[in-house]
Amino acid sequence: MSKDMYTFLTSGTFPDFFCEACREQIYLFSPSGNLYGSLDDREIVLPWIKTPPEPSNVIDLFPTEPLRQLGMEILPRLEKTKTEFYSFPWIQGADIRKYWVRWSSLKGLGGALFFRDITGFLWTSQSFNVVARILQIAWGGVIVTDRKANIISVNPAFTSITGYTQEEVLGKNPRILKSGYHSSDFYEEMWGQLLLKGFWEGEVWDRKKSGEVYPGRLRISAIYDENGCVEQYVSAFYDLSELKEMQDRITHQKYHNNLTSLPNRLFFSDRLSVAIKRKNRKSDSRGHIAVLYVDLDRFKKVNDSYGHVLGDKLLVQMAELFKRNNLARGNPGYMGGDEFAFFFVGSSVKTGFIPRLNRILEILRSPITLGNNVTVQLSGSLGVSLFPEDGETPEELLQHAEIAMYRAKKNGGNQYAFFSQDMYQKVRQKATLELGLQRGMAKNEFFLLYQPKVDLHTHQILGVEALVRWQRGKQKNVIFPKEFIPLAEESGFIIPLGEWIFRQVCMDMVAWDTEKIPPIQFSVNISAKQLHRENFYSMVTQIIEETGADPKRLTLEITENAMLEKKESIAFLFERLRNLGFQLSIDDFGTGYSSLAYLRHIPVNELKIDKTFVDPLGKDNLSKELIQAIISLGKSLKLSLVVEGVETPQQQEILLGFQASMGIQGFLHAQPIKLEEVKHRFFQS
DSSP: OOOHHHHHHHHHHHHHHHTTTTOOOEEEOOOBBBBBESSSSSOOOOOOSSSOOOOOOOGSHHHHHTTTHHHHHHHHGGSSSSSEEEEEEEEETTTEEEEEEEEEEETTTTTEEEEEOOOHHHHHHHOOOOOOOOHHHHHSSEEEETTOEEEEEEHHHHHHHHHOOHHTTSSOOOOGGBBBOOOOHHHHHHHHHHHHEEEEEEEEEEOOOTSOOOOOOOOEEEEETTTEEEEEEEEEEEHHHHHHHHHHHHHHHHOOOOOOBBBOHHHHHHHHHHHHHEEEEEEEOSOEEEEEEEETTTHHHHHHHHHHHHHHHHHHHHHHHHHHHTTGGGGOEEETEEEEEEEEESSSGGGGHHHHHHHHHHHTTSSSEEEETEEOOOOOEEEEEETTTOOOHHHHHHHHHHHHHHHHHHTSSSSSOOHHHHHHHHHHHHHHHHHHHHHHHHTOEEEEEEEEEETTOOOOOOOOOOEEEEEETTEEEEEHHHHHHHHHHHHHHHHHHHHHHHHHHHHHHHHTTTSSSOOOOOEEOOOHHHSSSSSSHHHHHHHHHHHHGGGGGGEEEEEGGGSSSSSHHHHHHHHHHHHOOEEEEEEETTTTTOOOGGGGTTTTTTTEOOOOHHHHTOHHHHHHHHHHHHHHHHHHHHEEEEEEOOOOOHHHHHTTTTTOOEEESTTTOOOOOOOHHHHIIIOOO
């Protein structure tokens, strides 16, 4: 390279136009028009240049007509000390492209020629009217500024979003929309990327004419002229307010219960976890975190009596009640069903929480009006666990508080109970027992014994009552019903167990009939949960059909409490069962909390007087008078009578004194025994 060319390249002018020419093909020339070659090693982008050989002068860059004529016009102008450009077409087959050529020279030092394909720029120009029409109907806002960022045009959507008309913003900088939410670093980064890459995109907070701040999605693009210089900036933006609101709603639904708007279990646990971490950081051993688990007493009765709509309304009003009474400080959460939770940070001893617990119990007893002249008054059972002694994680604390809640509920409700380890042990035993029930069914560990019912006067057998036993595990220990039936009822295991018992009784009765033994009545206990299942009727009829048992020889014993709910549907079910031939007996009669009026509507055959009336016989006259009243009631309704729990000759003598026909059942005549022993004792002997 000549000294003159070196001077040119290192002059203050060349770097300026070189920086603007990053997308161009560059050729350097001498004052006489001879080419030094291209500035770098990039491939030649001019389709009319054939290589080899390389062009040696400016005219060689325009080898054929009509380009040759263009080269002849350019050559005399190369010595001018200013920059000029021409545009010209290049046609090759079906490909029509357009280029411009620009030169920059220093008198006496030569210069450079720049070639650029400007087809894309021309297309944009030709399509400008179409684009303009599109922008007019676009739902996103558009701002067009000049190179100095002064607004020269906006579209109608801009006005709809911001509230500014085009006349109000023309000539102004878009910073009139600035919300003040972003730092100067944010805008420096935005402009840095815009200058470097020609565009910027991201989320911003802007301010409307009304002063309202809103979130938006913004893209700014630089528009270049044919010289590659920024001519305009175009900003397209969208109001994200509705989208953000939707996202907020989704987030709220994820962490809150839709009905009560209280934090759900997930969010409550997160809050509790934060409180635990804060407590650990402070290393404050003096204070506790108390976690409360609340269950509404008798909520199921409200749901069943008034329907789920008013039940839901009750839950909503209960949540509002917590807020009105400043229980929001206790970080309330909704655990599902009729259960809530709180946690409080404070007292160094657990007794310090007692005033707050009593206050919550008082709030739970508040009368609540549900509309339609319905006002209810409930109470609550509260379980309390303390951090750190009762657990170190939200899961442990909630679990232990819930265990304590069940203790409070078992003790009658409307009270609180603090968690203790013995509660946990009982829960574990209960869980083990529940699992054992499932395994026991699979391993055929259940079996039936039968307790005879005999005539009070003749002692002749009238029938037998099936009683289930559980011979559990490898030790073969026999477990009595009082130890596992309550859990079976609670867990729902009573459904498959009850079905197994009914089927086994039917099979035993059919087997009895195959021998030359007089027929007797077989009784089977039916739980409330079985009775209230929709498929109960179909279950018993299917088993009767499959086993061939005679329903007339089957007595279904149902406790009085089982008939307290859904009286109309129970009456209809009993009528259907009676029509099939089943005998129906009210077990534990006199122990339920109901009116005797149901006896007028529910078709039963038998009353069984509960053992609790028999035990005091001979010790007080009240029991004797109560039994006399029940006998009179049974006679007037033409119902059979059976007295349970007769264990002593004295009790039997007192019953004989009533001079009534009845059956008796108890250890005086027979304990529960196997069916084969029943045959031997009452028939074969």
